[in-house]
Amino acid sequence: MTLPAAAxxxxxxxxxxxxxxxxxxxxxxxxxxxxPWLRRMREHYRQSLDVNHLELSPVHAxxxxxxxxxxxxxxxEILLNDAMVLDQNLHTYGNQVHFKVWHELWHVFHVHVxxxxxxxxxxxETRDFVNRIL
Numbered sequence: 841m842t843l844p845a846a847a848x849x850x851x852x853x854x855x856x857x858x859x860x861x862x863x864x865x866x867x868x869x870x871x872x873x874x875x876p877w878l879r880r881m882r883e884h885y886r887q888s889l890d891v892n893h894l895e896l897s898p899v900h901a902x903x904x905x906x907x908x909x910x911x912x913x914x915x916x917e918i919l920l921n922d923a924m925v926l927d928q929n930l931h932t933y934g935n936q937v938h939f940k941v942w943h944e945l946w947h948v949f950h951v952h953v954x955x956x957x958x959x960x961x962x963x964x965e966t967r968d969f970v971n972r973i974l
Contacts, residue, residue, distance in 0.1 A: 846973040847909045848966055851919050851947045852926060854899040856882045857891045860921035869916035872947035878918075899926050904933040910969045911937055912962055914945030938969060 863875040886896055894901040899922065909930060913923035920941070927939040942949065942958055950966075953959040 843905075843907050846907050846970065848969070849909060849911045849923075849926075850950055851913050851917060852911070852923060853878065853919055854897065854922050854926050856886065856896045858882060860925070862921040863918045866916055866918045866920060870914075870918045870946045873918050875918060899929060902933065903930050903935060906930065906933075906935045908936040908969075908973055909938070910966060911939045912942060912950070912965075913940075914942050914947060914949050916944055917947040919947060940965070 858875055858879050863878075867875060882891065882896075886893075889896050891897065892900070911923060911927055911930075913920055923939070923941075927937055930937045940962075942962060945956075945958060949956060950959050950962050953963055
């Protein structure tokens with residue numbers, strides 16, 4: 841299988857068990873997502889697969905041999921722990937990861953580029969990452 845040259849992950853949802861602590865500790869800070877909503881979406885998506893299945897929760901899979909990855913997450917989002925565990929696991933498997941937690945921002949804040957200077961900065965970082973890879 842041919843892999844892409846790189847991957848860009850904004851606020852990834854990579855553990856569909858939905859049990860990490862930030863599902864609870866960040867629930868009042870993240871205006872975009874809630875734990876109950878994600879669990880409902882998981883039920884639509886998973887069909888008959890167990891929530892521990894590696895295809896549903898890639899954070900638990902063998903992550904070796906992946907291309908360079910840019911990983912952004914907001915410090916106020918419920919998926920913060922998903923991203924942190926993914927970053928740790930990617931490093932464990934020897935991957936090149938550029939991980940950044942954006943202070944006091946929420947799920948996929950990047951879409952607010954018209955209003956937030958940090959969203960513009962994040963997109964410029966993304967551009968620079970892609971330019972380095974290509």
